[in-house]
Amino acid sequence: xSTPLSEINEIHAALSSTFLTSLSAHxxxxxxxxSTGYPLLSLAYRQHQLLQLARLVQENADALCNSLxxxxxxxxxEVVMAEIGAxxxxxxxxxxxxxxxxxxxxxxxEDVKLEGWQEGWKARVDKKAKGVVLIISPWNxxxxxxxxxxxxxxxxxxxxxxxPSEVVPTxxxxxxxxxxxxxxxxxxxxxxxxxxEITKILELKWAHIFYTGNGRVARIISAAAAKHLTPMTLxxxxxxxxxxxxxxxxxxxxxxxxxxxxxxxxxxAGQICVAPDYVLIEPAYIPAFIEACRTALESFFPEGAxxxxxxxxxxxxxxxxxxxxxxxxxKGKVVIGGGALDGSEGQEGARARGVEPTVVVLDEATxxxxxxxxxxxxxxxxxxxxxxxxxxxxxxxxxxxHPLVIYAFTESESVKREVKAGTMSGNVVFNDTFNQLSVDDxxxxxxxESGYGRQxxxxxxxxxxxxxxxxxxxxxxxxxxxxxxxxxxxxxLDFFEGCLKIPIPSVEELGRKVNGVNGVNGxxxx
Numbered sequence: 001x002s003t004p005l006s007e008i009n010e011i012h013a014a015l016s017s018t019f020l021t022s023l024s025a026h027x028x029x030x031x032x033x034x035s036t037g038y039p040l041l042s043l044a045y046r047q048h049q050l051l052q053l054a055r056l057v058q059e060n061a062d063a064l065c066n067s068l069x070x071x072x073x074x075x076x077x078e079v080v081m082a083e084i085g086a087x088x089x090x091x092x093x094x095x096x097x098x099x100x101x102x103x104x105x106x107x108x109x110e111d112v113k114l115e116g117w118q119e120g121w122k123a124r125v126d127k128k129a130k131g132v133v134l135i136i137s138p139w140n141x142x143x144x145x146x147x148x149x150x151x152x153x154x155x156x157x158x159x160x161x162x163x164p165s166e167v168v169p170t171x172x173x174x175x176x177x178x179x180x181x182x183x184x185x186x187x188x189x190x191x192x193x194x195x196x197e198i199t200k201i202l203e204l205k206w207a208h209i210f211y212t213g214n215g216r217v218a219r220i221i222s223a224a225a226a227k228h229l230t231p232m233t234l235x236x237x238x239x240x241x242x243x244x245x246x247x248x249x250x251x252x253x254x255x256x257x258x259x260x261x262x263x264x265x266x267x268x269a270g271q272i273c274v275a276p277d278y279v280l281i282e283p284a285y286i287p288a289f290i291e292a293c294r295t296a297l298e299s300f301f302p303e304g305a306x307x308x309x310x311x312x313x314x315x316x317x318x319x320x321x322x323x324x325x326x327x328x329x330x331k332g333k334v335v336i337g338g339g340a341l342d343g344s345e346g347q348e349g350a351r352a353r354g355v356e357p358t359v360v361v362l363d364e365a366t367x368x369x370x371x372x373x374x375x376x377x378x379x380x381x382x383x384x385x386x387x388x389x390x391x392x393x394x395x396x397x398x399x400x401x402h403p404l405v406i407y408a409f410t411e412s413e414s415v416k417r418e419v420k421a422g423t424m425s426g427n428v429v430f431n432d433t434f435n436q437l438s439v440d441d442x443x444x445x446x447x448x449e450s451g452y453g454r455q456x457x458x459x460x461x462x463x464x465x466x467x468x469x470x471x472x473x474x475x476x477x478x479x480x481x482x483x484x485x486x487x488x489x490x491x492x493l494d495f496f497e498g499c500l501k502i503p504i505p506s507v508e509e510l511g512r513k514v515n516g517v518n519g520v521n522g523x524x525x526x
Contacts, residue, residue, distance in 0.1 A: 001173055002193035008200050011189050015132045015159040018186045022157070035184045041129070041157045043098060043108070049154045049183055050095035053147060056182040057087045063174055064143055071168040072139070073313030073350035078268060082437070083143035087151075090440065090456055094151050101155065101458050102127050108157075109470075117480060122472040127465045129157035130231070131207030136198070136221065138212045139167035139315055140271045140378075145235070146175065149210040150188070152460025158208070159187040163201060166194040167316055206230050208464055212273075214376070215449055233453030233463045236446055237273030237376050240403045242433070243393045243419065245410035246285030254285065257409040257431070258292030259299075261382070264407075264433025266300065266357050269312040270380040271319075273450075274405050276433050278373060278383040280393035286361065286384060290335050293359050293382070297336065305380075306341060306354045314353040314379075323355050323379040329371045332360040332383060355380055362386070390415055394422050401449035402426070407433050426450050 003011075022041035038045035057064065061084050068074040103110035109126035133153050137146035146164055153160040162179065164172040176190040191197060202224035211221050212235040225232050242261055246254060264276045281289060297305065305311040314320040324340050337358035341347060347354065357380045362370050364386040372383040387393045390410075397406065405427040408419045420428055426446035429436045437444065443454035453463050483492040 001169070001176075002197055003191040005196065005200050008191060008197065009204070011161060011191065012132065012204050015161060015187065015189065018159050019129070019132050035186070041159075041187065043102065045184075046154055046157060047095045047098055049188070050091050050098070050151060052182045053151065053154065054088045054091040054095075056178055057084055057091070057143070057147065060174075060178055064171070067171040067174045068142070068168070069350070070170045071350060072268075072315050073353065074268060075310045075312060077310065078312065079143065082267070083141055086144050086438075087147045090148065091151055093440070094155050094457060094461070097458070098155050098461075101461050109468075120474060120477055122470075122474075124470040126468040126470055127156075128468050129207075130464055130466055131158060133158045133160045133208040133210065133464060134163065134201065134206040135160055136163045136209065136211045136213070137165060139165035140268060140273075142168050142171050142175075145212045148456050149212075149233070149460060149463075151457075152455065152462075153210075153464050154188075155461040156464035158464045160189075161201070161206075162188070162190045163198055164190065164192070166192070208232065210453075210463065211235070218451070233455075234446070234451040235273070235453065235455070236404065236449065236451035237378075238401055238403045238446070238450040239277040239373070239376050240274060240405045240407065240425075241393070241397050242276045242279045243390060243397075243406070243408040243410075244279060244281040244285060244289060245390050245408065245412060245415050246282055246289075248410045248412035248415060250411060253409075253411065254288055255292040255295065258289050259296040260432050261407070261409075262293050262296040262300070262357065265382050266297075266305070266311060266380060267434055269314060269355065271312070271315060271378050272434075273376075274427075274434060274437065275378070276382065276407055277377055277403075278385055280385050280387045280396060282389065283364070283386045286386060289384070290359060290361070294336055297357055301357075305337075305357050306339070306345070311354075311357075313350045314355055315350070317353070319378070320353040320355070323381070326371055326377065326379060326381060327355075327358065330360055330362075330383075331366060331370055332362040332372060335359050335361055337380075358382065359384065390418070394418060397423050397425075402447045404446045404450035405429055405436065424448070 018040065036045055036048050038048055061080070064084065065076045065079045068079050069076070102108040109124055112123040112125060114121050114123050135146065135149045135153065142164055146162060150160060150162065162175070164175055166172065172192055176192055179188055179190050191201060202221060205228040208231050209221060209225050210233040211218060215236050218234050218236055222232060244257060249257060261276050261279065267275070301308040301311060314323055327338055337356035339356045341352055341354040343352060359382045360372060361384045362372065367373060367385045372381060373385065387396065402424045404425065406419060406423055406425045407429050408416070409431050410416060416430055424447055427436055427444060440457055443459040444456065445451060445454040455463070483495055
């Protein structure tokens with residue numbers, strides 16, 4: 001099922017008309033929309049739509065879970081834990097906190113108090129919706145990675161077109177049915193399809209594009225966006241390393257570390273941008289780490305992962321073949337798992353595309369060239385790369401593209417400082433995996449090859465607004481401006497050249513001044 005190409009221009013035009021209509025709200029009263037009862041794209045309208053989004057997910061949780069079971073073989077608990085609960089909670093919180101995000105007063109924004117010779121002016125920063133936006137969501141976590149950006153667009157006052165992945169057709173069809181039932185179709189639409197449809201969509205001018213996926217496709221979308229100078233948010237991924245500092249883990253802690261790493265890897269069968277991609281660990285700790293991984297997997301899946309309804313599947317035949325190819329081509333030693341369903345087990349549909357959680361030990365001398373250390377795995381495969389030290393691990397991480405997240409397991413404060421100071425990544429997580437996604441009060445996103453832009457909640461909202469500075473200079477201020485007008489004179493030139501006589505302090509003097517204000521010893525350097 002695809003959206004006819006002829007309709008895509010019509011959808012874009014309709015969303016654009018909605019946005020333009022909303023801009024006239026302060027010139028002449030904006031009509032209440034028939035589906036909401038609130039002025040178009042007003043704060044109350046946005047809050048209502050956010051609450052409707054929470055209702056959409058809450059009231060259709062069973063259907064959403066079932067769609068991902070059909071498309072991906074994804075366990076219900078994973079869907080509720082990682083997607084449905086988060087969307088409901090964040091939509092409700094967005095509705096509640098929206099007024100604080102946008103500022104106060106009749107207009108959306110914040111007043112700025114000026115001082116000195118500008119004291120009599122009025123200054124303000126307006127938080128303006130960018131316009132009609134495009135959200136391109138992926139197949140791996142399609143509920144949250146569709147609705148989380150949409151929360152930000154709704155909060156910002158941006159009409160949005162949602163393009164879900166064709167790789168999850170059951171979910172995408174359900175999404176197209178539910179969105180117009182709960183959200184205002186004048187402002188929020190869904191387009192279905194594959195390459196022809198997204199190609200047509202990208203020919204159009206959007207105020208912002210929010211894309212979640214891989215770097216290869218991101219480059220294609222970025223090239224299309226560049227033709228219109230369209231700003232983007234890119235939520236990508238990369239190879240997120242795990243650094244195990246075995247020398248600084250207390251008794252029994254290595255077992256907990258392995259359990260947390262394995263849990264992060266088996267979620268959605270490793271098909272998530274923040275999955276632990278590979279492990280950097282000193283050789284002396286590898287045997288104990290492997291056994292701890294084995295113990296964890298046996299506790300998670302007593303009858304084996306492929307026999308458990310709590311373990312997911314590979315999303316498509318193409319990805320299934322890719323993952324099996326990785327296992328075939330690695331030069332490493334498979335020490336746990338390595339098996340895959342072959343069709344004789346009686347499992348059908350997505351559930352037939354099963355690959356065991358697999359741990360592979362790479363040879364230190366050849367690991368860097370192994371197929372498992374080339375591209376993001378997006379698979380339930382955990383390569384172990386022996387390194388001489390934590391310093392060597394950090395050197396390896398620095399030598400490669402900046403990952404979305406660095407996981408480090410250590411109880412040493414000095415090692416934590418080294419990880420933070422000596423690397424670049426979108427995020428750093430100590431002593432756990434995956435769980436950083438549950439923290440709502442810090443921004444999440446990448447850097448470099450792992451993407452740019454931030455979410456969730458207020459940070460997503462800020463992706464879809466721009467800051468417009470507004471300055472009002474009263475006519476009564478005219479006596480202050482005499483010196484700026486021609487003709488110039490010695491007096492006016494002397495006045496403006498006063499900047500050339502301003503003393504420029506040393507770093508030490510600057511430090512004394514700053515520290516003095518804060519009550520710190522004036523001799524302290526910053």
